[in-house]
Amino acid sequence: MKRFVLLLLIIFLSNCGFKVVTKDDFGDFKVKEVLTTGDSRVAFNLRKKIINNSSEYSKNLIKVNLQVKKIKEIKEKNIQNEITKYTIKLSASAKIEETNKITSFDITKSVSADYNVEDQFVKTRNKERKIIKSLTNNLSDQLINAIKSQLNAN
Numbered sequence: 001m002k003r004f005v006l007l008l009l010i011i012f013l014s015n016c017g018f019k020v021v022t023k024d025d026f027g028d029f030k031v032k033e034v035l036t037t038g039d040s041r042v043a044f045n046l047r048k049k050i051i052n053n054s055s056e057y058s059k060n061l062i063k064v065n066l067q068v069k070k071i072k073e074i075k076e077k078n079i080q081n082e083i084t085k086y087t088i089k090l091s092a093s094a095k096i097e098e099t100n101k102i103t104s105f106d107i108t109k110s111v112s113a114d115y116n117v118e119d120q121f122v123k124t125r126n127k128e129r130k131i132i133k134s135l136t137n138n139l140s141d142q143l144i145n146a147i148k149s150q151l152n153a154n
Helices: 002-013 040-052 121-153
Strands: 030-038 061-077 083-098 103-116
Touching: 030 040, 040 061, 040 121, 061 121, 083 121, 103 121
Parallel strands: 030 061
Antiparallel strands: 061 083, 083 103
């Protein structure tokens, strides 16, 4: 019996206090204004995602100044000097201003991916659009998580 009580005491008193951090624990924000420059299609999608992830009832009002760059580079060529692979890099630099606290911070994130050139131009273009859409979603998730964690730190 003493061993059982001692075992229970050790189990209950030896908690380390670890708590799993979820996205719900991060600070919410309400977007007051979003200004975008750069690639219009990617900037529009990023703007839409940021606004959709904002909370209407939050007290943290922010202004977002978003600069987006899309760079498409040749990665490989074959012996006949034909392009066989491209690299697309999306980068976003955001300046976040908290209107309630009159503070600001900068966030810079970038993502990239490679894709092969297909036999037909239409297939290559469609593949490029799918990759840009995927990279945009990835970049928006990174930006939103960075904004939430930065607001949570303040």
